[in-house]
Every structure is written in structure tokens, then in C-alpha cells.
Amino acid sequence: MTTPLRVALVGLGTVGSGTFNVLNMNADEITRRVGFPIEIKAIADLNVDKARELAGPGVEVSNDAFALVSRPDIDVVVELIGGYTIAKKVVLAAIEAGKHVVTANKALLAVHGDEIFAAAEKARVMVAFEAAVAGGIPVIKAIKEGLAANQIEYVAGIINGTCNFILSEMRDKGLPFADVLAQAQALGYAEADPTFDIEGIDAAHKITLLSSLAFGVPVNFGKAYVEGITKLTKEDIEFAEQLGYRVKLLGISKRTAAGVELRVHPTLIPTRRLIANVEGVMNAVLVKSNAVGPTLFYGPGAGSLPTASAVVADLIEIARLKDAPLDSRTPVLAFQKDRIAQSDVLSMDKVETAFYMRLKVDDKPGVLAELTQILAKGHISIEAMIQRQANDESNTAEIVLLTHRCIEGDVNKAIAAIEALPTVHGSVARIRVEDLS
Numbered sequence: 073m074t075t076p077l078r079v080a081l082v083g084l085g086t087v088g089s090g091t092f093n094v095l096n097m098n099a100d101e102i103t104r105r106v107g108f109p110i111e112i113k114a115i116a117d118l119n120v121d122k123a124r125e126l127a128g129p130g131v132e133v134s135n136d137a138f139a140l141v142s143r144p145d146i147d148v149v150v151e152l153i154g155g156y157t158i159a160k161k162v163v164l165a166a167i168e169a170g171k172h173v174v175t176a177n178k179a180l181l182a183v184h185g186d187e188i189f190a191a192a193e194k195a196r197v198m199v200a201f202e203a204a205v206a207g208g209i210p211v212i213k214a215i216k217e218g219l220a221a222n223q224i225e226y227v228a229g230i231i232n233g234t235c236n237f238i239l240s241e242m243r244d245k246g247l248p249f250a251d252v253l254a255q256a257q258a259l260g261y262a263e264a265d266p267t268f269d270i271e272g273i274d275a276a277h278k279i280t281l282l283s284s285l286a287f288g289v290p291v292n293f294g295k296a297y298v299e300g301i302t303k304l305t306k307e308d309i310e311f312a313e314q315l316g317y318r319v320k321l322l323g324i325s326k327r328t329a330a331g332v333e334l335r336v337h338p339t340l341i342p343t344r345r346l347i348a349n350v351e352g353v354m355n356a357v358l359v360k361s362n363a364v365g366p367t368l369f370y371g372p373g374a375g376s377l378p379t380a381s382a383v384v385a386d387l388i389e390i391a392r393l394k395d396a397p398l399d400s401r402t403p404v405l406a407f408q409k410d411r412i413a414q415s416d417v418l419s420m421d422k423v424e425t426a427f428y429m430r431l432k433v434d435d436k437p438g439v440l441a442e443l444t445q446i447l448a449k450g451h452i453s454i455e456a457m458i459q460r461q462a463n464d465e466s467n468t469a470e471i472v473l474l475t476h477r478c479i480e481g482d483v484n485k486a487i488a489a490i491e492a493l494p495t496v497h498g499s500v501a502r503i504r505v506e507d508l509s
């Protein structure tokens with residue numbers, strides 16, 4: 073029998089313990105698929121007692137990741153500690169020692185991916201990261217392999233389970249933001265620093281990786297536009313529903329003649345679209361390609377066993393390919409290394425979307441005319457409008473507008489002019505709208 077694939081597991085938290093459990097509970101099935109076992113040879117975690125209790129007596133446990141990564145009896149290092157600093161050192165040390173690497177660490181790859189992939193190429197080892205984007209959904213393999221015949225037009229995804237969980241629970245149960253975030257943390261969905269989730273940074277890490285895989289560009293996290301869900305209000309979520317839309321945090325990357333769009337922001341999506349109905353911790357990634365058309369990948373985006381499912385799938389791929397000729401491996405970013413080419417990342421003022429706007433105005437004749445004039449001057453046409461009188465003595469009204477598609481730079485100028493009107497109170501709330509047809 074072929075010798076087992078020997079794995080060092082670094083980090084035995086939510087995803088690490090899930091990986092340990094999946095390898096154990098599905099050991100026979102995995103051996104049937106691979107032809108030989110995948111064996112956890114050693115574990116490193118700072119909390120040695122907890123790790124020992126979880127792993128049981130058969131597995132070696134220590135707190136020293138660096139001692140593990142260069143050991144001759146290890147074939148693969150699985151990095152599941154997270155963060156940029158130690159994780160980067162562990163991954164680079166493993167690669168330098170000739171070990172294959174599996175990681176769920178999208179933050180690390182979105183920021184330092186180019187350096188890590190170059191090191192892996194030089195050392196002729198594989199780096200696999202299916203768990204890093206959309207957790208258990210095998211969307212990386214789908215883009216790298218299943219959609220390889222296509223030119224991809226855009227990728228748009230609900231790729232942060234914590235935010236989707238928060239938005240769903242707020243809408244359905246009327247629960248306050250902070251309570252739902254605490255629940256997401258308790259369920260193991262949130263990042264170590266949950267501002268990464270709610271400020272859109274985690275989704276930006278993931279869309280950066282999807283953009284590279286879809287378009288063959290280097291990792292461009294530093295150029296991504298990032299806006300989270302912390303400024304969304306209950307009113308906007310309710311008005312969106314009235315207009316037939318649902319608010320989701322979307323990561324979007326699109327190839328245009330002028331360059332690549334790379335952006336994360338709350339987005340109104342028509343409720344009739346399948347992706348608008350993805351709720352809770354579930355993620356979905358819509359890929360629009362020129363041969364197959366739209367494909368939608370749906371599943372759990374976070375959590376212990378679902379994320380571990382992706383980690384173990386990567387281990388299985390490595391087990392199958394580790395002794396195969398180098399050119400039988402799918403390139404790490406889906407395109408040949410010497411064909412990865414930079415493309416301009418469009419600044420937001422050049423991006424075209426439709427807009428939702430909400431503003432408070434004096435309830436008197438002529439106000440609407442002023443607004444529509446400003447919008448018309450900016451080449452912005454209105455698709456729908458709601459006006460609601462205030463329930464108090466203020467003699468004001470709330471106006472909610474949906475525009476047709478327009479250029480963001482024009483919208484910024486129009487909003488500045490609208491906010492300067494004496495009949496308009498406070499600032500204009502605005503959310504981008506994508507039809508995703």
C-alpha cells in the first residue's frame with residue numbers, strides 16, 4: 073500500500089478542529105477515493121491542553137508550529153491560525169522546506185498571495201486554499217476547472233457569512249445588530265477581529281482572490297473599494313423590500329474595456345433573483361461567463377465542518393497529485409504563471425450601477441422639481457420613487473428614489489448639489505443597485 077499523506081495541522085480552532093473531525097469521521101471514504109489514508113501526524117496550537125483533549129492520545133501535540141513545518145516526516149502543512157504575521161512565516165517556512173500548503177487564510181493570500189505563490193512555484197509545491205473563499209462551497213475549483221473553457225464576465229458573491237447572517241436576522245426577527253453579531257461570533261462564523269466581517273474587509277479579501285482566479289490578474293486587495301454594513305439602517309432595508317429589492321453585502325469583480333472592477337458594498341438586488349434569497353450563514357457566488365452563461369454556487373460560507381470540507385478536499389487533491397508531473401497540476405491562480413497580467417482597477421467614480429437614494433425634504437411645492445432638475449443635469453434618470461409624509465409636525469417628507477444605471481462620479485456630484493439645497497435636510501443615504509440578470 074502507498075504510504076499515507078502525512079499532515080501537520082497548525083491551529084486547532086473552529087476550522088482546525090473541523091478538519092480533524094472530518095478526516096476522522098470520513099477516513100474510510102477518503103481512503104477509498106485517494107487509494108491511501110490521509111493521516112494527521114502532528115498538531116500545533118498555542119493552547120496545547122485544549123488541543124490534546126480534542127485530538128486524543130494518538131496524535132502528537134505541541135505549541136511550536138515552526139518545529140513541525142520542516143520535519144522530514146511531514147508532506148503537507150495546513151495553516152489554520154489566521155492573521156498575517158505568524159501565519160505568513162509558517163507558510164513561507166513550510167514552502168521553503170518543500171512542504172505543500174493548505175490554508176483557509178484569505179487575509180494572508182489577498183495581501184501576500186503573489187509572494188507566497190511565487191515561493192511555492194520556486195519550491196515546486198502546491199498551495200491550495202478552497203476554504204478561503206465561500207467556506208465549504210467548492211467555488212475555487214469550479215472557476216479553476218469547471219469554468220476553464222470560458223471568458224468570465226463578472227463574479228458577484230455573498231461571501232461573508234457573518235454579514236449575511238446579521239442582515240437576515242435583523243430583517244426577519246428585528247434583532248439589533250450587536251446581538252446578532254455576538255451570535256455569529258458564538259457560532260464560530262466571525263473573524264478573530266469581527267470588524268473584518270462587518271466593515272467588508274473579509275469579503276474584499278475573498279473577492280480579490282476570485283478576481284485573480286477569474287481574470288488572471290495579480291492579487292489587488294490594496295486597490296479594492298471596501299464598504300461594510302455598519303451604516304445600513306432598518307429604514308433602508310424596509311424601503312428596499314417595498315421596492316422589491318433585498319439588501320446584501322456583495323463582493324463584485326467585473327471585466328470591462330477600461331479595466332477590472334473590484335468592489336465590496338451593500339447592494340440592492342431584485343428579490344426575484346435566486347441570489348437575493350440566500351439567507352443566514354449561507355453564501356452564494358454568481359459567475360457570468362461567455363459560453364455557459366450564469367452559474368450560481370450556493371452553500372455554507374463559514375462554520376467548523378463546512379469549512380473543513382473544503383480544507384480536506386484540498387488535502388485529497390494534494391494526495392492525488394503530489395507524485396504526478398508538475399504540469400498535471402492546475403495553476404494556482406487558474407492561469408499559467410507567465411500569463412498573469414495586471415489590469416487597471418477602476419476607481420469607483422467610473423463604475424456604472426443603478427442607485428437607491430433616501431432623503432428628507434421640506435414638504436412643499438417645487439422641491440421635487442429641484443431634485444429632478446439636478447438629477448437630469450447629471451444624466452441620472454429616475455426609475456421609481458416613494459414619498460412618505462413625516463408623522464410629526466415637522467412638515468417634512470422622506471423621498472426614496474431608484475435610478476437607472478448611471479456613472480458613480482455623476483451621482484456624487486448630484487448628491488453634493490442636492491445636499492446643498494436649503495429644502496433638503498441632512499445627508500442623502502445611498503446604496504448601489506445591481507440587477508444581476
Ligand SMILES: NC(=O)C1=CN([C@@H]2O[C@H](COP(=O)(O)OP(=O)(O)OC[C@H]3O[C@@H](n4cnc5c(N)ncnc54)[C@H](O)[C@@H]3O)[C@@H](O)[C@H]2O)C=CC1
Binds near residue numbers: 088117176178261373
Ligand atoms: N471560522 C470560519 O468559519 C472560517 C475561518 N476561515 C479562516 O480559517 C482560519 C482559522 O479560523 P478559525 O478556525 O475560525 O480561528 P480560531 O480562532 O477558531 O482558531 C485559530 C487557532 O489557532 C491557534 N493559534 C493561534 N496562534 C497560533 C500559533 N502561533 N501557533 C499555533 N496555533 C496558533 C489558536 O489557539 C486557535 O486554536 C482563519 O484564517 C480564518 O479566516 C475561513 C473560512 C471559514
Ligand SMILES: N[C@@H](CC=O)C(=O)O
Binds near residue numbers: 232235262
Ligand atoms: N468570517 C467569515 C468566515 C469565513 O470565511 C465569514 O463570516 O464568512
Ligand code: NA
Binds near residue numbers: 205207209382
Ligand atoms: Na470554498
